[in-house]
Structure formats: C-alpha cells, structure tokens
Amino acid sequence: MNRISAIALFVAASFVTAGSAMAQDHQVKASVPFNFTVNGERLPAGTYTIGSDITSPRVVTITEREKKVHLMAITLPDSNGSGTTNQLVFHKYGNQYFLSEIRCDSASMNAHLTTSKQEKWAKARTQEAALREDNNVLVALN
Numbered sequence: 821m822n823r824i825s826a827i828a829l830f831v832a833a834s835f836v837t838a839g840s841a842m843a844q845d846h847q848v849k850a851s852v853p854f855n856f857t858v859n860g861e862r863l864p865a866g867t868y869t870i871g872s873d874i875t876s877p878r879v880v881t882i883t884e885r886e887k888k889v890h891l892m893a894i895t896l897p898d899s900n901g902s903g904t905t906n907q908l909v910f911h912k913y914g915n916q917y918f919l920s921e922i923r924c925d926s927a928s929m930n931a932h933l934t935t936s937k938q939e940k941w942a943k944a945r946t947q948e949a950a951l952r953e954d955n956n957v958l959v960a961l962n
Contacts, residue, residue: 847871848924850908856917858882859893860936870908870922872929880922880931895922895931905930913942 851867866884872895873879882891898921909921918939922929 846874846877846928848906848922848929852908854917856910856919857936857938858891858919858933860938861891863889863891870929877928878931880929880933882919893933895933898923898930898932911939911943913939913946916942918942 848870849867850870852863852865854865856863856865863882863884864887866887866889868889869881869883869885871881871883873881878895878897880893880895882893883889905923905925907923908919909923910917911920912918916938918936919933920935921933922931924930
C-alpha cells in the first residue's frame with residue numbers, strides 16, 4: 821500500500837513540476853515606467869512578469885513582486901498577428917494608460933485585453949474635450 825501511495829505522490833509531483841516548467845515558457849518581463857489600468861485595476865509603475873498557462877492560454881497573469889501586485893485578466897487571441905512583436909500596447913487618454921495588447925510571438929502571447937468601463941469613460945471624456953477645444957491663444961498681462 822505504501823508503494824502505491826509513493827508512486828501516486830511521485831506522479832502528482834511530476835505533473836506539477838512539468839506544469840510549472842511549461843508555464844514558465846509563456847512568461848515575459850516588461851518595465852512599465854508609468855501607472856496603468858488593467859480590467860479596472862490601477863497598477864503602479866514597475867517591472868512586471870506577464871504570463872499565461874498552457875491549460876488556459878486566454879487567462880494572463882500580471883505580477884510585480886516588489887509591490888505585491890498579482891492580477892489575472894481574460895484576453896482575446898489575436899489570430900491575425902500584429903506584425904510587431906515583443907511589446908505591450910497601451911491606450912492613453914489624458915494622463916491615464918490602459919493595457920490594450922500583448923504582442924509576444926516567442927511566448928505565444930498575442931492577445932487583446934477587453935476594454936474596461938473606465939477606459940470607455942476616459943476615451944469618451946477625451947473625445948468630448950477635443951470637440952469643445954477652444955482655439956484661442958491667451959497671453960498674460962503684466
């Protein structure tokens with residue numbers, strides 16, 4: 821009986837080790853010099869590890885160890901290929917940045933993130949401000 825338990829434990833440990841080794845193949849690092857938003861969560865500037873698991877490639881983890889940030893996001897695969905690889909794409913509205921795409925062929929992560937309500941709101945607000953933009957030039961008087 822002990823032998824069967826030992827074999828079962830060995831097999832389980834092998835699967836866990838193999839799974840984490842495979843998951844490490846699908847990780848990239850990026851230094852983001854500004855605060856940004858993912859799925860409505862505001863993340864600080866820092867060095868992030870972005871990864872996906874082979875069993876659920878649509879789920880991406882975004883981790884920053886020093887600041888204890890760990891976030892999971894659902895992505896949509898980019899089947900067309902972007903033509904440009906190894907980069908994160910952010911949408912900028914005013915002074916807010918939103919993670920939009922992950923482009924990395926080497927880690928098999930070419931994906932789009934869904935647009936959050938905060939991003940839609942920021943985009944609408946920026947477009948509204950542009951429509952009301954006043955073309956007057958102001959000069960200060962002494």
